[in-house]
Amino acid sequence: MEENNQLWDEEIDTIVKGYKETNEHFVCxxxxxxFEKxxxxxxxxxxxDAYGAVKKHMQAKHGETVDYLLGRKPELIGISDIQQRILILMSEGKDDKAIAKEVGIAHSTVRNHRYKLREKEKQAKLFVALMQSLEEKTKRCIQQSNSGIIENLHDTATMMDDRYAITDSEREKTIKAYMDVNGAIKQFPAKEKKKIIVLRExxxxxxxxxxxxxxxxxxILQRMYHDYATIRRALIEYGFLDRSDDCQTYRVKE
Known part of the structure; x- marks a missing residue:
């Protein structure tokens, strides 16, 4: 089954529901x-209506979210093959005795897997908290650096790392090298930090x-660079522009 890689960018609550609401759409x-409002x-x-249609679509095509997720490759959600099978049987309402019989393992082994899955759930919560905290700390460290950062990070930056620790000198040199006096891009740089400087301009x-x-x-972009599609993709990738779900409109990401 084809994987939806963008699913993992969604909030947990949204994944559990299976759909999200925008100003103009409901999206599975x-x-x-x-589904257009x-x-x-x-x-x-x-x-x-759009809300009813996305709910009906979910039910008909995917079932419940748990069914969809348990149909993925187990390594994508960090479980073993046997844990996936146990979870499927749990979702069907079967008790430990029935699961043990169907899987062909001891009753105590089922209980042990239940315990491991609960521990994995706790660890996952702490890991998410760790990564969010790390991102916040990295952002603060970059902003507080004494290396002459030209401006604060934009809040929608997709990554918070030293690519954003840009000095006045780096900015001036990059703009001079890659942009002309009219603001057109002479060449789109390959290095990440230089890309960010150009994209900010x-x-x-x-x-x-x-x-x-x-x-x-x-x-707008074609006036600045012949390969405007590359610039447009980069603006989205680095968190400068947001694109609507139907890919028809764009706005400055906030």
Whole structure:
């Protein structure tokens, strides 16, 4: 079964629900199917609004989220093959005795796996807390560095590391090397830090709290660089621009 890699970027609560709501859509996060608000959908002879349609879609195509996740490769969610099988049987409401008989293991082994899975759940919570705390600390350390950082990190940066520790000197040299006096890009740099410097300059052409159709984004970027699609992708990748679920509009990410 094809994996939806973008699923892992969603919040835990959203993954559990199986869908998310935007200003204009309901989106199934398990397969990225989009349902437009204000539109009526006919499914199996019944009429549904976008909310009803995404719920019906979830039920018909994926079942419950637990069923979908247990259908993934076990290594993607950090469990063994036998733990996956035990969890599937648990989701079917079977007790330890029935699970032991069906899997062909001792009753005590089932209990031991239950214990290990509970411990894994606790560890996962602490690991998420650790990584979030690490990101916050890294951000503070970069901002407090005495190396002459040119500006605070943008809050939507996709990674907080030393690529963002940019000095005034680095900024000036990079802009001079890769951009002309009119702000056009002579060459898009390969190194991460230099990309970020150039992208920050590009973002001066966009206004917050405004939606840009893709054609307008392309026109703005095409004035600056011939391969505007590369710049557009980079602006999204590095957390400068946000793209709507239907890929039609863009806005400055906040």
């Amino acid at each position: 996060v398990l397969c990225e199917h989009v 204000g539109r009526i959908y006919k499914i199996d002879g019944e009429l549904y 590009v973002m001066k052409n966009f206004i917050k709290d405004r939606e840009y159709p893709e054609k307008e984004v392309n026109r």
